[in-house]
Amino acid sequence: MQDGVRVDQVGYGGWLNCYRLYNGLVDLIVTTDVGPRIIRFGFMGAENEFHEYAEALGKTGGDEWRNYGGHRLWHAPEVVPRTYHPDNEPVQWEEHAGFVRVIQATDTTACIRKELDIRLWPHDPQVQVTHRLCNENPWAVELAPWALSVMAPGGTAILPLPPRGAHDEFLLPTNTITLWAYTDMSDPRFHWGRKYVLARQDPQARSQQKVGLWAPDGWAAYARNSHLFVVTFEPVPAARYPDLGCCLETWIDAEMLELETLGPLTRLEPGAAVEHVEHWRLFDGVGLPESDEDVDQAVLPRVRGMRCG
Numbered sequence: 001m002q003d004g005v006r007v008d009q010v011g012y013g014g015w016l017n018c019y020r021l022y023n024g025l026v027d028l029i030v031t032t033d034v035g036p037r038i039i040r041f042g043f044m045g046a047e048n049e050f051h052e053y054a055e056a057l058g059k060t061g062g063d064e065w066r067n068y069g070g071h072r073l074w075h076a077p078e079v080v081p082r083t084y085h086p087d088n089e090p091v092q093w094e095e096h097a098g099f100v101r102v103i104q105a106t107d108t109t110a111c112i113r114k115e116l117d118i119r120l121w122p123h124d125p126q127v128q129v130t131h132r133l134c135n136e137n138p139w140a141v142e143l144a145p146w147a148l149s150v151m152a153p154g155g156t157a158i159l160p161l162p163p164r165g166a167h168d169e170f171l172l173p174t175n176t177i178t179l180w181a182y183t184d185m186s187d188p189r190f191h192w193g194r195k196y197v198l199a200r201q202d203p204q205a206r207s208q209q210k211v212g213l214w215a216p217d218g219w220a221a222y223a224r225n226s227h228l229f230v231v232t233f234e235p236v237p238a239a240r241y242p243d244l245g246c247c248l249e250t251w252i253d254a255e256m257l258e259l260e261t262l263g264p265l266t267r268l269e270p271g272a273a274v275e276h277v278e279h280w281r282l283f284d285g286v287g288l289p290e291s292d293e294d295v296d297q298a299v300l301p302r303v304r305g306m307r308c309g
Contacts, residue, residue, distance in 0.1 A: 002098050004122025012039065014058015019093060021100065021118065026125040026282055028118070031068070033060050035091040036102040036116045039070035041127065041229075043282060049222075049229050051152045051256035062088050069150045069256070073114050073131045075143040076242040076262055085109040099128075111137040125282040126306070132275050135268040144242045145263040145276035149231065150256050151201070155224025156288050157250050157257055158295055159197040160217050178212035178244045189252060193292040199250050201257040208253045212246030212260075219303050220248055220259050228286035230303055231259060232279045239264030281306050 005023050012018040015033040022028075022044060029040040040048045052069040059066060065084040074083055085107040092103040099119040106113040117130035131145050151157070162175045177197075179185070187209055191198035197211065219232045235247040241264055243249065249260040263276035283302050289295045 002122050005120050007095065007100065013052065015060075017090070019100065021120045023120055023122055023124075025123075026120075026127075028120065028127060030093075030100070030102055030116075030118065031070075032091050032093045032102065034068065034088050035072075036104050036114055037068055037070045037072055037087065038116070038118065038129070039068060041071070041280065041282075043125065043227070043284070046227075047152070047225070049152060049224070049227065049282065051150045053255075060088055060090075062086065067150070071129070071147070071149045073116060073133075074146040074148060075110075075112060075133055076146040076265075077144070082110045087114075106134075106136040110141070111135070112141070112143070127280045129278045129280065130275055131263075131278070132273050133268065134273040135270055138270055140267050140269050142265055142267050143274075144265045145274055146242075147233075147261050147276060147278055149222075149229075149259045151222045151229065151259060152224060153201050153203050153256055155201055155222050155257065156290075157199040157201075157259060158221040158223070158289060158299055159199065159211075159213060159248055159250060160215055160219060161193075161195055161197065162214065162216050164194055175214040175216075176245045178246050178249075180210045182208055183210055191290070193295075195292045196289075196295050198289060198295075199252055199257065201252055203254055205252075206254050208251070210249065210251045212243050212249035214241070214245050215248040218247075219307070220250075220261070221299055221303065222257065222259055223286055223288050223299070226285055226287065228283040228299065228302065229259075230281050230283070230299075230306055231261060232303070232307060233261045233277065236264050241265060279306070 017032045031037045050070045056066045065086045094101040104114040113134040115132040119128040189200045222229045251258040266274045
């Protein structure tokens with residue numbers, strides 16, 4: 001690893017073989033008894049920005065998929081059983097110059113191998129995660145990389161819409177918003193602004209909600225307890241995306257909220273791989289946004305500074 005970043009083998013949540021990356025500002029913990037999973041990310045000494053499922057922590061083995069929490073890699077479109085192949089077995093850990101890599105054995109359901117390359121910045125609360133899917137089938141497979149961060153409860157997600165304009169400037173539509181059969185647009189957890197969709201996680205709300213959209217600016221955020229988690233990625237405008245054109249989605253239930261980014265649908269030839277890169281950054285001293293104006297004032301300047309930096 002680079003100067004300023006340390007890696008220690010640690011136990012966490014009942015798993016004996018985890019690795020902790022830290023730089024004096026933030027730390028993250030990667031499981032190797034199961035995975036690939038980044039089970040923790042947060043300011044050092046502070047709570048986990050990701051949700052953990054207490055009943056699943058420390059468990060290994062078995063043929064049923066478990067949501068341990070944290071950050072994981074799937075491939076879209078969502079379908080049973082392919083999407084829900086269990087990640088309950090040990091993964092391979094490698095240390096490289098400037099990053100670490102975790103490798104899942106090729107799954108027996110879809111014959112796709114999953115890898116995560118994780119790079120922690122030495123002097124900033126910032127992480128780069130490269131998600132990689134490798135086709136081990138003897139035939140081509142169409143899929144899209146799908147990165148899911150399971151956020152701790154009680155926060156608000158910010159999903160940016162494409163730039164707005166007047167009717168004379170934009171005669172044709174500029175984006176889609178995808179709804180699932182169980183999506184309720186009247187749910188009070190949603191705030192449908194002109195520039196942003198805000199989605200609030202409420203532990204008292206029992207129904208499940210999901211919404212997806214095309215977000216050409218390539219970012220999303222989650223505000224909670226004065227912290228702001230920002231994820232950036234690079235949408236490909238001319239590409240075809242899953243779920244009626246979504247590169248960004250959020251799922252909400254009573255326990256957590258997921259921020260999900262997707263890469264384009266790709267025809268992956270035998271032996272080929274596709275990558276999808278996210279950058280994460282944590283900020284402190286940011287309140288819960290309740291309007292477009294709140295996002296413009298408190299969130300957008302930080303996102304712009306992150307992308308320029």
